[in-house]
Amino acid sequence: MNPTERFERERPRLRAAAYRMLGSLAEADDAVQDAWLRLNASDTTDIRNLGAWLMTATSRVCLNMLRTRRTRGETALDARMPDPIVVSSTADPELSAEQGEAVSMALMVVMETLSPTERVAFVLHDMFTVPFDEIATLVEKTPDAVRQLASRARRRVRTRETQGHADAAEQRRVVRAFFAASRDGDIDGLLAVLAPDVVLRSDGGARRREQSVVLEGAQTVASQAAMYMELAPHVRFVSINGAEGAAVVVQGRVVSLMSFTVVDDRVVAIDVLADPERLPGVTRSITE
Structure with missing residues (x-):
């Protein structure tokens, strides 16, 4: 050879x-x-x-x-989100070469x-x-x-x-329950699927590093219910680094990705990528 x-x-x-x-x-x-x-x-x-x-x-x-x-x-945690590996829920993961590279988003964030x-x-x-x-x-x-x-x-x-993740079926149930509660503006429903010390991290979207966001605690994360309610109709469920996630698709364009880490039937972390300069490079499998 x-x-x-x-x-x-x-x-x-x-x-x-x-x-x-x-x-x-x-x-x-x-x-x-x-x-x-x-x-x-x-x-x-x-x-x-x-x-x-x-x-x-x-x-x-x-x-x-x-x-x-x-x-x-x-290199600060709130300054840079790693690229996710995204696969459409309609795709066969075995046909995606990049799935072989997938490591949990939670682990990538900590790294x-x-x-x-x-x-x-x-x-x-x-x-x-x-x-x-x-x-x-x-x-x-x-x-x-x-x-x-x-x-x-x-x-x-x-x-x-980065440990003790729920299996695929449980991830799917919990993430869908999160968006069902979001769609209905159900704060109690959100609190039921969020761990008390859940952390939501976002790259800040178009604002990027200057205004990245970190929210801590179930009450704080659930308080964003109005925002989740607006997103819910546009959610398309996808696999993100081998775990259940969601793409927010508006008029055929992915405007954000949400990766969920589920442990013991609760969401312990939500990682959001919304930088418009980076999204096209990691969401082709959803929009093509």
């Missing part, structure tokens, strides 16, 4: 890793393309494990992207709070079983230091939002 064929064979795995590290589908594609260009410019004669070489090259590009993002002050080296170490070791000594060379730290990075990241992502 020549290097080009091997690269194409590795591409899905490389893209999945890059997406987890960057939280951006477009940037993940850029990182993988950069790895391909580096491969073309290299002498592959002495490369014993091309798959490992490509993963390292892709990860190095991702690490540099994350560091650049950090210097620009783009946005990690430092660049923590995120790379966590993704490579915990999700792709890359040995610590290989990661150490990449991030220019000792294997023990990398082990600590991964451990610290692991502790931070082990939140209720």
